[in-house]
Amino acid sequence: MYIIANAVKNIGRNKGRNILMAIIIFAIILTTAVSIIINTTTSAIIADYKSRFGSEVSIETNFEMLQNKKVAESYKELTAQQQIEFGKSDLLQSVNLSATIDISPRKLFSLSESEMDNFISNFLSGATRADGTKNPETVTIKGKIIATDNPEADNDFKKGTRKIISGEMYKNLNECIVSQQYADLNSLSVGDTIEVDSYYENDPMTHSLTITGIYMDNTMLGSNLEVISSMENRNNEILTGFDTAVNMEMFNVHGGVSVQYFLKDPTLLPAYEKELREKGLADYYNVVTDEAGYKKVVGPVEGLAGVTNTFLIVVLILGSMVLILLSSLAIRERKYEIGVLRAMGMKKSKVAFGLLTEMLVITVICLMLGLGGGLAASQPVADSLLTGQIELAEENNNTNGGVPTSGRTGLGAPTFSSDTKPLSELQVNLSANAITQIILISLVLAGISSVAGIMYITKYEPIKILSERN
């Protein structure tokens, strides 16, 4: 106990030397705290995004392989049934199924009807089918059915650009919701039944849907795009369940399917790809995750983590060197004191413990100040560094002409649902993990500061130390 008391008194007895040591230790702890606080925050963000981006799987066409004539001749688009089948896997956590069917309701008006509708319809329907048979006569496409098996995952409803203002979301087969403007135009209300028709004139396929809700649509609010056709006007979209859509006769002719696959773990990608190949997925399809989206969103944060990591390593190496140098110089001054204590019969271990206690007390004071200072400084430092990284990323993007580095292009290629806006804000926080790391580093610093003295004690007999001084 007296060793601790003596060590604490010693701090006051040697103010100059200890203040100098404290300033250096404080500076190291402060910079370490800033780096670690930013690092632990960015690590958590990176891990979160890695999990999210790494989990969402897309199946995309490998256009390079299609350059080969033989491959191109054997090319077949993925059928709706195949895409649904691919979703039946134990490796998947969830699957979001969605379908679209172009329609031309005969008894309903559509918003933004114009001459362009006919032109677009003709363009999309084509004169002949893929199998060579002739398409029947068509009428103008005046809207579309959008179906999903998980309405809660719909981005428009999640972001609030669409909102149910009357009734409720569809739940059962043959239920739907329509936009407020569409309902007003056709004098529709919740509980009404509407008939939707395919756009084949000579053989229309009709399906009845019951309206369970009316939604407000703000998806085109503020858009500079002038609505020139009913197909482009999103107020014409009739929203329904995926099962309802696939049960419609017209789905088999005009329906298109889009599927989002979410793995239980990003590391399961190779196993999932193997499974898809076994289910018949052709080699000219790639099974990929949204790497480009991930890089765009997390890239600046990763850059920030890299900068702080490098900074931390440099500070720790330089700081440790300065501390060793300073403690070596300080021990020249202290060796007399060590010699006296040893001559008085104090054991080497106790002298060493006393020196270590002194440094620990100084370090703990610096740690408390450094943690507070680090927490206060880390937010502005993180903001400043992140801004720099975002600017750098934008510059790089401009240099590439704005072309994404990953090949997720081409007709029919599925798109990722991820919000690909880069992170522009980083809310740093002092986690338990960060505190533990800072404390451990501080303890190592205290050890480093004491090491010269401890080595000196173990090396020499007291008479040698005292005779050198005398």
Add this chain to the structure above:
Amino acid sequence: MMSLLTIENVSYKYSGTKKTVLKKVSAEFNSGKLYVIMGKSGSGKTTLLSLISGLDNCTDGTISFSGNPLSQIDRDKYRAESIGVIFQGYNLLTNATAVENIVLSMCISRTKENNKKKVAYKLLEKVGINKETADRKILKLSGGEQQRVGIARALSHNPDIIIADEPTGNLDTDTEDNILSILTSLAHNEGKCVIIVTHSKKVSSVADEVWGMKDGNLTLVK
């Protein structure tokens, strides 16, 4: 009867030199006596004290305390509890106060005193250091005052042997008499073994035995 301190054929050479500082020195020191070792500077007196006080190891021979060779006992414990050394160069903690030096010595030797500070003040007063001076840092004390703090420290843990290297060298006549009286009393009244290295004839005149050191050889003079 077994001697408190026995020196048998002790030789000493500084490492890296050929010169032998002590040559097969033998002597016995007992409780209740005051011994004086005299000799010219460089004759090996201080070296002998360093070996007796366990601060250094002899090259050859044996020094035993109560029959136990120093090489076989815990020398830190021996220095802390069994021996009190009054150094010629004082060897005090210069940034600490006089009283703190004494209290720390008592703590190291595990002296069972509840109020160590009070005992320390008393000891300092005994050697002529008042409370005001006792609370001053060693650096702010004169050589004579530091010498007296060194003496008080050597007595603080009530050791069996007290070794003093020129303990009165920096003291005025009155203080010298006082210190001599204390050391004599410790030997004759409290049964301590007191060994003093000195050039002073006044000190040697009160000794029970006087030993002479010449060219590394120790001989009984009186």
